[in-house]
Amino acid sequence: MDTPPSAPHRPQAAAHAPATEAVHAGREDLTALGLHAAPLDLSTTYPSPDSRGEAARLDAFAATGAQLSGPPVYARLDNPTTARFERALARLEGTESAVAFASGMAALSAVLLARGAAGLRHVVAVRPLYGCSDHLLESGLLGTEVTWAEPDGVGAALRPDTGLVLAETPANPTLAEMDLDALAARCGDVPLLVDNTFATPVLQRPRDHGASLVLHSATKYLGGHGDVLGGVVACDEGQARALRQIRFATGGVLHPLAGYLLLRGLATLPVRMRAQSAGAAELARRLAADPRVERVHYPRLGGAMVAFEVAGDPHEVIGAVRLITPAVSLGSVDTLIQHPGSISHRIVAAEDRRAGGISDRLLRMSVGLEDVEDLWRDLDAALAASAATAVPSATALVP
Ligand code: MET
Numbered sequence: 112m113d114t115p116p117s118a119p120h121r122p123q124a125a126a127h128a129p130a131t132e133a134v135h136a137g138r139e140d141l142t143a144l145g146l147h148a149a150p151l152d153l154s155t156t157y158p159s160p161d162s163r164g165e166a167a168r169l170d171a172f173a174a175t176g177a178q179l180s181g182p183p184v185y186a187r188l189d190n191p192t193t194a195r196f197e198r199a200l201a202r203l204e205g206t207e208s209a210v211a212f213a214s215g216m217a218a219l220s221a222v223l224l225a226r227g228a229a230g231l232r233h234v235v236a237v238r239p240l241y242g243c244s245d246h247l248l249e250s251g252l253l254g255t256e257v258t259w260a261e262p263d264g265v266g267a268a269l270r271p272d273t274g275l276v277l278a279e280t281p282a283n284p285t286l287a288e289m290d291l292d293a294l295a296a297r298c299g300d301v302p303l304l305v306d307n308t309f310a311t312p313v314l315q316r317p318r319d320h321g322a323s324l325v326l327h328s329a330t331k332y333l334g335g336h337g338d339v340l341g342g343v344v345a346c347d348e349g350q351a352r353a354l355r356q357i358r359f360a361t362g363g364v365l366h367p368l369a370g371y372l373l374l375r376g377l378a379t380l381p382v383r384m385r386a387q388s389a390g391a392a393e394l395a396r397r398l399a400a401d402p403r404v405e406r407v408h409y410p411r412l413g414g415a416m417v418a419f420e421v422a423g424d425p426h427e428v429i430g431a432v433r434l435i436t437p438a439v440s441l442g443s444v445d446t447l448i449q450h451p452g453s454i455s456h457r458i459v460a461a462e463d464r465r466a467g468g469i470s471d472r473l474l475r476m477s478v479g480l481e482d483v484e485d486l487w488r489d490l491d492a493a494l495a496a497s498a499a500t501a502v503p504s505a506t507a508l509v510p
Pocket residue numbers: 241283328439440441454455456
């Protein structure tokens with residue numbers, strides 16, 4: 112992270128269209144290996160018969176953070192299955208490298224630690240962000256100091272010790288969008304990290320718009336099936352080296368089985384995103400026309416997330432769905448709904464939630480692959496249950 116951000120608008124050339132990359136990236140050597148599916152290597156350690164050689168390789172890793180050449184040494188340095196996922200995600204995001212972590216929060220923590228270690232502990236961030244990202248910055252738990260800014264105020268908020276600008280678009284949970292080109296221009300030489308979890312590289316590649324680092328909670332659309340926890344940062348190799356050093360020192364590694372599942376998930380990411388987005392766009396249209404709904408948030412960019420504010424009690428909608436799962440998280444093949452004020456953004460102080468445009472009446476829905484008529488029937492019944500309850504005062508909504 113000591114290296115200055117490389118020239119923006121210089122993404123890695125993709126040899127094939129994104130749908131083809133999604134299926135083949137990270138698997139380039141399989142035919143030569145005589146394999147079809149990617150191998151899953153669960154080893155925690157590896158034979159090191161040449162200790163002198165290993166000492167030299169470890170010295171090189173400690174000094175540079177460059178991936179080891181030759182066989183792995185220990186699973187906290189790297190893992191060949193996870194490395195396949197990293198290569199594939201970098202291809203899809205158009206970056207030189209990617210570094211995977213145990214969760215999205217471990218990935219964000221590594222970026223903050225790397226910037227802090229370079230003496231740049233001030234962060235400028237735009238609200239809203241995912242609730243735990245907001246909390247990590249607001250609490251200063253990692254020794255960072257945050258200045259919250261509107262997108263057009265980011266330039267004025269920069270200081271000599273600013274190490275990072277952080278933004279999320281479409282944002283969790285309001286789906287607010289921002290102009291990434293304009294934002295990147297305001298960051299000057301300070302690296303811009305964009306959380307691309309909601310859009311995925313299928314809908315938006317922040318690197319093409321001047322971002323230096325692209326963050327994902329891989330738990331969501333990249334995995335796509337609600338059965339794997341992970342995080343990843345796509346970035347230039349210089350930044351990746353600093354992140355590998357942090358990952359080695361702090362241990363927030365992705366489990367190789369998670370790396371395997373994430374690589375498998377990437378293969379269907381484009382087709383899942385297109386199908387789920389079509390369902391979400393249709394539900395957003397129906398919700399917008401429904402008198403029981405006061406406001407619908409759906410990104411111009413599209414995507415499979417819909418947020419809406421109900422006229423009645425949002426908690427009643429959560430309690431009344433039968434097909435849709437009332438659960439936090441997103442990006443799975445099944446539809447989930449949750450109340451951000453109670454779960455995903457509960458850890459953000461109420462006044463900060465409101466400052467970020469997160470109403471107590473807001474519900475956030477992650478639309479899956481079910482038939483849209485079945486989903487609408489479920490939502491329609493849940494909205495009826497909500498509308499039948501007395502409209503609570505705003506203060507009574509969140510316990
Ligand atoms: C623990 S709460 C949130 C999980 C996830 N990042 C979400 O926004 O749903």
